[in-house]
Amino acid sequence: MANNTNTGNPDTFHKQKHKDEMIKQLITFVLMIVFTIIAFVVVLTGMDKFFAIPLLLLLAVVQVGFQFYYFMHMKDKGHEMPSLMIYGGIGAAIVTVLALTLIIWW
Amino acid sequence: MSNAATQNKGFAAVLWDYLTTVDHKKIGKLYLYAGGLFFLLGGLEAMIIRIQLIKPENNFISAGLYNEMITMHGTTMIFLAAMPLLLGLMNAIMPLQIGARDVAFPFLNSLGFWMFLFGGIMLNVSWFTGGAPDSGWTAYAPLSTQSPGHGVDYYVMGLQLSGAGTLMGGINFLVTIVNMRAPGMTYMRMPLFTWTTFVVSILILFAFPALTVGLFLLMFDRMFGAAFFDVALGGNSIIWQHLFWIFGHPEVYILILPAFGLFSDIFSTFSKKRLFGYTAMVFATILIAFLGFMVWAHHMFTVGMGPVANSIFAIATMAIAVPTGIKIFNWLLTLWGGSITINSAMLWSLGFIPSFTLGGMTGVMVAAAVADYQYHDTYFVVAHFHYVIVGGVVFGILAGLHYWWPKIFGRILHEGMGKLTFWTFFIGFHLTFFIQHFLGLMGMPRRYWVFLEDQGLDTGNLISTIGAFFMAFGVIVFLINAIYTAVKGEKAPADPWDGRTLEWAISSPPPHYNFKQLPLVRGLDPLWIEKMEGKGKMTPAEPLGDIHMPNGSIIPFVMSLGFFIASFGFIYQTNYDIAYIFLFGGMAIGLGSMLVRSLKDDHGYHITKEELEREAD
Structure with missing residues (x-):
């Protein structure tokens, strides 16, 4: 996991891996922002409570999962x-x- | 460098060395010194309590001072004596047992110690500033929210500081054990003391935040006009009890489990046998830790939680007797058929088994919710928890000190004085507390300043006080022993007890880098395996190479000092505006130190291969 700054070594395999990892991080990050926007929209539009609360909780759980598994590398x-x-x-x-x-x- | 450390250095140089040290062995010693000092303070408070109760309607100290005594005795003994003494042993020994060169975060280790020490000083400063905390060590609301003066404020800030220190220590040990075990040292090859350190660190990690939250709520109630515990303003005073015991019950396992671990090591060493039922011991430890979180409400049976809650918590509590029983039987079976050596360390361990079992038996009695209505807040409970905490934890600490003294200080404690300490303390302990069971059953309530004569309590209390003097005598003999040993004690060889675990594979005291080459561990009791196979010393797992060491730092001390000063600011901002200078000044010092630590790169230094080769084995 150590961020290798040793650029003299053209290790294409690891380079590709780092690139994939970066893309995953970006996707997760964008998704997190989208989820947050959805949460705000749900509240702003004054949706029915029986629908809104479970939805917010679900989004929260998914975000915690992203946090743990992607940003904190638990995957x-x-x-x-x-x-x-x-x-x-x-x-x-x-x-x-x-x-x-x-x-x-x- | 390491050799020069022991040769005539000036006092100032030694002081500076200890103020800046990040070496786990020195921090361990600091914990032992500070914890020992607070143990003496707490013991002095205990003696004053017992003298007050020597005869009916005694007038030795006033009622108010008595309340301060019992509060400070409990708080000091739990937070400032028992825990740091155990943390000291863990610090000094655990890295050696897993074959590590230091803990994972040496800086954090030092910070944890200084936070604890300043928290302890904070609490005791209250004696000189108009009265110590006086609402019991549990500080139940609303008693604590309405206690006049600043005593309870000192309790809040002092425990907050030292609690933060303990939390850091716990996290540090966790990371150390997960990441820094020597090659071959799998989880199921770790000595029991390391295992219990590991499990205790998990308990610290999960339990202390509850205390932190509770203390913050209390702080806001007392200093900033909040009303979390004020029923008149819509608060709920029971919340404090829940938060306190969600922390407080795991806390008693935080205290007892390390003692269990070191007893296991001692029994196995002095019986010359592998620990009986090692796997069962490990899982019993984990099970105790797990159940420890499910039983906090058994301290609150008489609060009125309702019959369902009381029954569930009563049964969960009794379940803990099962893993504890497994442990007791495993110790007995370790002794069974062993080639037993009885010395002071072993005496404390042997004395522990019946004493602790008695405490466990009364534990099951108070766990029965219905019967607890009778026992609650009487001396029966006082007797119970002193049997588990003195008979378990204090015996454990003393056993551990006698066992590891050679490894920590390089000299062997005097056996004769060690035995005298044991016998006087052991007899005094049972004299003091056994009779208290009956005082409790006869209806003597806890925490009362005086009792009336001719209620059948006179003789019992007299006996109890006499026992306390025996214990004090034992402690004084131990102190003399420690000083005598430091001056003219026998120099310890690397392995004075014919030990089994890794700490005995290196010199006493160990060099500051611990292991010149990390050892290769080939099974449980690694040193014993090598001895049995005729080699007698560990096989290195790596070639001799440079060793990377951390630099010492004064920042932890300064940072803790900053928060210490800020705490005074928090306490006195309710009376004087000038206290804000302390509040902001202290915070500036604390946060400034954090900033310096974050921005300044410190890569440590290397002990070169040549230097290591020059040092004789």
């Missing part, structure tokens, strides 16, 4: 431990919130 190899930690943390947080909302009445 790449060697990220098993960070994934485990992140999902472990999310799990602990969800259980806590569930307990607070479902079985504790204040």
Whole structure:
């Protein structure tokens, strides 16, 4: 993953890989902006709540996924431990919130 | 360079060395010194509490001061003594056990220590500025939001600082263990102390943010007129209890798990046997950590959460007894049939098993929600948690100190004094706290300044106070032992205990780069494997080469000092406008240091191959 600045080495394979990676990053970035615009449009146009809230949540989840997997490179190899930690943390947080909302009445 | 470090350097040079050090072994020592100092302070507070309770309606200290004593005793012992002492052991030993040259982020390590130390000083400054915090170590709202004066403000800012330091330490250990294990050191070959350090770091990472959030809410309530906990303005004071215990329960596992780890190492070393049920031990550790997050509300059974919540949390709590039981039996079976050496480290470990098991048994008792209505806020609970925290954590720290003292300080603690410490402390501990179970069952409430005579509480309290003096005596003997050892103690060889793990493969104390060549690990207890196969020392996993080392830096100290000053600004801006100078000035120093750190490239230095070759093995 180290950004190789060693330009004296014409490693076409890695060059192509970096290029692909950059394109993926750009696509994800554009998609994130589009999603954000959609979210604003949904709220501005005053859509029905039953439709708007799930849509916003869905967009949020996808954006978090992009954040984790593309910008934080969790899709790449060697990220098993960070994934485990992140999902472990999310799990602990969800259980806590569930307990607070479902079985504790204040 | 490393040899010169031990030769007559001036005091100022040594001081500067420690202020700027990023070496995990020196930071470990700093944690031990600072934690030890706070342990003595907390112990002094405990003695004052026990003297106040020596007889009915005693007048040794005033009621208000008593409240400050119990608050500061609890807070100091948990946050400023037990945790840093354990972090010190982890810092000094864990990188050696995995065969690393340092932790992953040496700068962050140093910053974590200074943040902790300034947080601890912050808390204790309150004694001299009109009263320490007095709302209990749990600082329940609304007691804490309405406590007059600035005591609780010091609690908030002090814990915020030291909590940030601990969080940094946890993240640092995680990255170190994930990334810096020596070749061949797979996860399932790590010594148990390293495993527990790893799991504890996860707990720190997930639990401390809850405390941070709670403290911020309390800070805004007290200093900026918010009303998160003010029921009259639509707040909810129970939220504090939830946030505090979502942090607080994992916190007790943060304390006990490292002790479990080092006991496992000690039992296995002094029984000359591989740890019984290694895999089960690892998974029991992970299971305890996992369950530790699901049980916080068992501290709140009497709040009125309703029967469903109480039952679920009661059962989840009892489930923790299962992995803990697995551990106890595995330790016993490690001892079984072993060739056992009994020295001070081993005495503490052997004393730990029955003491901690008693604490665990009362733990199941207080976990029964229905019965807890009877125990809650009585001395029964006080006895319970002192059995687990003293009988588990303090015994663990002392066992670890006796075991690793040669590795950390290069000298072996005096055995005779070590045994005297153990026996006086052990007897004193049971004398102090065993009787408190019965005081609690007879109805003596926690945190009360005085008790009335002829209620059957007189003798019990007297015995308890006498026990406390025994414990104090044991601690004093340990101090004398430490000083004696530093002056004329026996110089330690690399491997004084016939050890099994990697830290015993290098000299005591280790050179500042730890391993000249990273060792090749061929299984669990790597050094023992080499010994059994007749080689006796580790095979290098790499050719001798330059070693890259980080430069020391004063920035962590300055940064922490900045936030320390800013904390005073936050506390006193409610009274005096001039405090804003401290607030903004301190923040400027802190953030400025961050900026300097970000902008200035520091690539460290290399110890060259030639230099390494010149140093004798």
